[in-house]
Amino acid sequence: MAASLHLAAPAARAPRPTSLPGRQTCQHKPRAPAVSRQTAPQCWSTPRQRLVSSSASSPPAAQATGSINARAATGNDAAAAAAACASLEVDHSSSDAQQQAAPSSQQDLQQDAAAPASARASSSSSSSSSLEEQPPEGGQPPVAALAAARGVGVTPATAPLPSAVVPVEAAQAATEAAGAAVASAGAGVLGMPDPSAERSTDFRDPWSSLMRWSRYFRSRETNDALDRLEKVVVFGGGSFGTAMAVTLARQKSELQVTLLLRDPYLCKDINELHCNTRYLKDFTLPPNVSATTSPREAILGAQFAIHAVPVQHTRVFLEGIKELVPPSLPIISVSKGIEVSTGQLMSEVVPSVLGKKQRTVYISGPSFANEVMSGRLTCVVAASRDKSLARTVQRLFASPAMRVNTTTDVIGVEICGSLKNVLAIAAGIVEGLELGPNAMAALVSQGCAEIRWLATKMGGKTATISGLSGLGDIMLTCYGSLSRNRTVGVRLGRGEKLSDILASSSQVAEGVATAEVVVNLAHKYRVQMPVLTAVAQVVDGHLTARQAVFEIMNLPQIEER
Ligand SMILES: NC(=O)C1=CN([C@@H]2O[C@H](COP(=O)(O)OP(=O)(O)OC[C@H]3O[C@@H](n4cnc5c(N)ncnc54)[C@H](O)[C@@H]3O)[C@@H](O)[C@H]2O)C=CC1
Numbered sequence: 001m002a003a004s005l006h007l008a009a010p011a012a013r014a015p016r017p018t019s020l021p022g023r024q025t026c027q028h029k030p031r032a033p034a035v036s037r038q039t040a041p042q043c044w045s046t047p048r049q050r051l052v053s054s055s056a057s058s059p060p061a062a063q064a065t066g067s068i069n070a071r072a073a074t075g076n077d078a079a080a081a082a083a084a085c086a087s088l089e090v091d092h093s094s095s096d097a098q099q100q101a102a103p104s105s106q107q108d109l110q111q112d113a114a115a116p117a118s119a120r121a122s123s124s125s126s127s128s129s130s131l132e133e134q135p136p137e138g139g140q141p142p143v144a145a146l147a148a149a150r151g152v153g154v155t156p157a158t159a160p161l162p163s164a165v166v167p168v169e170a171a172q173a174a175t176e177a178a179g180a181a182v183a184s185a186g187a188g189v190l191g192m193p194d195p196s197a198e199r200s201t202d203f204r205d206p207w208s209s210l211m212r213w214s215r216y217f218r219s220r221e222t223n224d225a226l227d228r229l230e231k232v233v234v235f236g237g238g239s240f241g242t243a244m245a246v247t248l249a250r251q252k253s254e255l256q257v258t259l260l261l262r263d264p265y266l267c268k269d270i271n272e273l274h275c276n277t278r279y280l281k282d283f284t285l286p287p288n289v290s291a292t293t294s295p296r297e298a299i300l301g302a303q304f305a306i307h308a309v310p311v312q313h314t315r316v317f318l319e320g321i322k323e324l325v326p327p328s329l330p331i332i333s334v335s336k337g338i339e340v341s342t343g344q345l346m347s348e349v350v351p352s353v354l355g356k357k358q359r360t361v362y363i364s365g366p367s368f369a370n371e372v373m374s375g376r377l378t379c380v381v382a383a384s385r386d387k388s389l390a391r392t393v394q395r396l397f398a399s400p401a402m403r404v405n406t407t408t409d410v411i412g413v414e415i416c417g418s419l420k421n422v423l424a425i426a427a428g429i430v431e432g433l434e435l436g437p438n439a440m441a442a443l444v445s446q447g448c449a450e451i452r453w454l455a456t457k458m459g460g461k462t463a464t465i466s467g468l469s470g471l472g473d474i475m476l477t478c479y480g481s482l483s484r485n486r487t488v489g490v491r492l493g494r495g496e497k498l499s500d501i502l503a504s505s506s507q508v509a510e511g512v513a514t515a516e517v518v519v520n521l522a523h524k525y526r527v528q529m530p531v532l533t534a535v536a537q538v539v540d541g542h543l544t545a546r547q548a549v550f551e552i553m554n555l556p557q558i559e560e561r
């Protein structure tokens with residue numbers, strides 16, 4: 001995945017803006033009370049410290065991401081990179097020309113990402129940075145290629161990937177030099193033969209073939225999805241609705257992106273100040289993002305709808321606008337959770353209100369709204385039973401800052417996206433109780449296993465669980481201090497009451513409601529889920545956080561499965 005991040009540069013670089021996208025503070029005071037997102041302490045101290053000490057003290061996931069960009073170790077790119085590495089996904093986005101033009105730093109990539117896609121060479125058709133689920137025949141999966149390149153039997157889970165920010169030639173030279181140094185040290189100390197001469201050519205061949213395959217793949221791609229797009233409506237103008245609106249607005253300056261809101265004051269701020277003063281006050285919105293409180297006005301002429309209303313409010317919200325939603329309007333849902341009253345996933349709630357003919361896609365994966373707004377590298381997955389719709393959505397969002405995998409495993413993606421919020425609360429509890437890194441790693445591993453047990457029983461695929469919407473998002477929300485669910489857990493762990501925690505934030509932490517449903521699902525599918533069901537006990541006040549940990553540690557010792 002690191003390779004794909006590195007290679008995601010556009011073929012011809014657009015002029016750089018003078019600042020990062022939307023990052024300049026809009027400096028407008030909110031009309032409504034400003035949201036104060038709780039900032040929880042970092043699990044592994046500061047990101048910079050993590051970089052320095054990653055090999056010694058970080059969990060395996062953090063180590064996997066460390067080589068990519070430790071600055072973002074709590075961010076979208078690190079989690080996405082590690083998850084993509086684990087799931088052996090394939091990069092289709094590179095060419096040798098692109099490598100030469102590749103930005104030399106993470107900031108360069110962000111700046112490139114700021115330019116509208118329409119301004120980039122050949123729009124997203126030639127700069128598409130999306131992943132497919134499988135390489136075409138003859139294509140070589142990158143991790144296998146890299147393992148072969150190193151001339152050793154590297155397992156996917158441990159295969160080191162080239163740095164996201166180091167030019168390829170420099171990375172190769174450094175790796176060869178390191179290999180030679182190790183080999184000569186071995187020869188000196190152990191009398192081992194020096195294999196460096198043969199390895200230097202071996203190293204380049206698999207990479208070159210990967211690049212050839214990538215060029216070939218992209219040369220066959222056509223993409224007019226973005227060209228044809230004129231208007232998108234976004235249901236819900238909170239953090240993520242706004243972030244997704246801005247992502248699309250940056251793709252094409254002529255595109256009209258309309259947020260459908262309830263709050264007329266926020267609407268006015270967005271239209272007049274170009275700032276979401278309630279949810280993302282530090283960012284300036286592109287001029288082609290507007291807001292309205294009129295569902296009719298918002299939906300009229302829209303070719304896609306992005307649904308970013310919290311799960312527990314989705315049914316009522318959709319009931320209220322369903323007469324205005326034409327069956328031809330595809331819905332891209334980004335909400336992550338399970339409806340408490342019915343136990344339904346979004347992929348059941350949306351059709352149950354709008355009808356089965358409505359085409360739907362579910363986007364999930366490690367993607368903090370703030371990072372998306374900053375144009376920081378983010379990888380998500382678009383899940384739909386309608387493959388062609390998922391592919392279209394992939395093309396709409398793909399940019400040098402965003403990669404979009406596709407999958408048909410809607411259940412797997414949705415279960416992972418919902419349950420990782422509950423696991424993030426548990427991770428926050430461990431943090432709040434200051435139980436330490438060993439406990440945190442054990443908890444997250446156990447949580448992953450529980451999600452796998454349930455998701456597979458419900459029909460999800462194991463590949464999904466180790467992918468972006470599973471492992472990727474679990475890492476982001478369990479270790480990332482921006483997570484609202486994790487923050488709820490931290491405060492519970494410190495002994496605060498849930499009612500006080502919820503009252504102090506105007507943003508949704510979906511895991512609180514989902515925890516309740518998990519208990520029912522565990523019962524229904526006969527899966528034991530000690531960690532995830534314990535969260536419900538703590539949330540409901542039946543157990544204190546400390547008691548829950550004590551009870552889990554005292555469960556009978558078991559065989560790993
Ligand atoms: N914030 C993030 O980083 C990410 C959030 N998500 C998911 O996206 C969904 C939305 O999250 P955020 O935008 O972050 O939440 P938020 O709390 O920032 O905003 C929620 C939005 O929904 C609106 N809303 C709430 N109740 C409503 C109702 N009854 N009718 C109409 N609108 C209503 C609010 O006014 C607000 O605009 C959640 O399911 C979340 O899990 C997914 C990925 C990342």
Ligand SMILES: O=C(CO)COP(=O)(O)O
Pocket residue numbers: 336365366367368369421424473476477482483484485486508509510
């Ligand atoms: O889903 C998210 C990132 O992928 C956001 O997580 P939180 O809702 O915990 O902030």
